[in-house]
Amino acid sequence: MATIDEIAPDIFRVCEYVPEFQLQFNCFLVRDEEPLLFHTGMRGMFPCLKEAVGRVIDPATLRHIVWSHYEADECGALNEWLGVAPHAEPACSLVGKLVSADDFSMRDVRGMTAGDVLTTGRHRFRFIPTPHLPHGWDAALLFEEHSSTLFCSDLFHQFGNGMALTESDLIGPTTAAMEQMQQGPLAGYLPYTHHTRGLLQELADLRPTTLAVMHGSSFRGEAAPLLLELDSVLRTVFS
Ligand SMILES: [Fe+2]
Ligand SMILES: [Fe+2]
Numbered sequence: 211m212a213t214i215d216e217i218a219p220d221i222f223r224v225c226e227y228v229p230e231f232q233l234q235f236n237c238f239l240v241r242d243e244e245p246l247l248f249h250t251g252m253r254g255m256f257p258c259l260k261e262a263v264g265r266v267i268d269p270a271t272l273r274h275i276v277w278s279h280y281e282a283d284e285c286g287a288l289n290e291w292l293g294v295a296p297h298a299e300p301a302c303s304l305v306g307k308l309v310s311a312d313d314f315s316m317r318d319v320r321g322m323t324a325g326d327v328l329t330t331g332r333h334r335f336r337f338i339p340t341p342h343l344p345h346g347w348d349a350a351l352l353f354e355e356h357s358s359t360l361f362c363s364d365l366f367h368q369f370g371n372g373m374a375l376t377e378s379d380l381i382g383p384t385t386a387a388m389e390q391m392q393q394g395p396l397a398g399y400l401p402y403t404h405h406t407r408g409l410l411q412e413l414a415d416l417r418p419t420t421l422a423v424m425h426g427s428s429f430r431g432e433a434a435p436l437l438l439e440l441d442s443v444l445r446t447v448f449s
Contacts, residue, residue, distance in 0.1 A: 212255070212262035214239075215374035217428045218357045218420045220332075224262045226255050227371045234371060235283050238361060238422045239263055240354070243331030244273035247298075248352060248361045249424060250287040259287070260294065272298040274330060278363035279303075279346035280310040283424070289316045301328065303339050306348030322350065332356060336416075343409045344400050353416050360418035360433065364400065365440065367391075368426025376427040381439050383426065388447045402449040410441045 212226045220241040227234050237249040237259060245267050251259045263269050272295035277284040285302070292298055292315070302311055304321035311319040322328070322337040329335070334355045341347055344364035352361040368383040369390065391399045414434040421429040421436070429436070 212258040213374070214262045214265055217375045217422065217430070218359055221354070221357060221359055221420070221422065222266055223374050223422065223428055224251075224259055225374065226251065226258055229371075232369045232371075233425055236422075236424050236428075237263075239266060240330060240333055241267055242333050245271055246274040246276060246328075246330050246333070246335070247272055247291065248276050248422070249283065249363075250275060250277065250285050250291050252282045252286040253290060256287040256290040260291075269294050270296065274299055274301060274328060276301045276328070276335075276352060277306075278344070278351060278361075279349040280306055280314075281346070284363070285311070285314075288314070292317050303337075303348045303350040305339075305341070306350070309348060328352075338412070340409045340413075341405065342401050342403050343406055351413065353413075353418065357420060358416070358418050359420040359422055360413060360416065361422045362413075363424050366421060366423045366426065366429065366436070367399075368423070370426070372427040374428060375430055377429070377431050380421070380423075380427070380429050380436055381443065384440070385443050385447070387426075388443060392447055398448070400444055400448055402444045406444060407441045410437050413437050 222239040224237040240246040301320040307319045307321035326337040336353045339350045366380045366384045414437040418433040
């Protein structure tokens with residue numbers, strides 16, 4: 211069964227923990243005039259995630275389904291969600307739309323570019339292309355201006371079944387997780403590129419106060435220093 215927790219006003223973390231991987235898979239639901247879901251989860255998780263979302267809103271009223279990059283945990287269950295939400299519009303980066311989503315999605319996909327804004331009522335989502343951060347040519351992140359929430363996908367990945375929201379430093383747990391990943395079959399998880407530092411600086415300049423993390427606890431507090439510190443973690447582990 212998935213858990214659902216409000217990590218900021220009207221922003222809910224929907225969490226499915228997979229003990230075999232010691233890993234949480236989190237989607238984020240934003241309750242607003244036009245409800246938005248960030249990440250769809252994998253197809254096999256859909257019944258549990260839908261039931262959890264249904265504790266907060268009628269899933270049929272979803273209007274926006276957004277993801278960072280083309281992977282099963284990010285958008286695998288897209289068509290399942292579109293099947294229950296007739297007015298939902300999928301949205302990802304223009305690169306993601308052109309190279310993957312147009313072929314995969316049963317409904318037209320909105321291709322977003324730098325500076326695009328998606329408004330859902332009280333919430334305003336700024337779209338930030340971040341190629342190869344966390345990974346994937348098509349990668350992008352969302353920043354919600356009203357709550358200063360950064361939806362940061364795989365950044366700050368932590369193992370274990372931690373609490374929904376923490377104010378503790380994420381750098382220790384995410385460093386341990388990156389080192390663990392680098393030792394196993396999924397090595398090379400987050401590439402360190404010439405653009406990594408600049409992209410993390412751009413995210414830090416937004417001064418987020420909530421980090422909506424896909425794998426592990428979300429964070430509340432001053433996040434800019436963590437984003438800058440993440441640069442040295444990634445450089446050390448992956449370059
Ligand atoms: Fe990913
Ligand atoms: Fe992920």
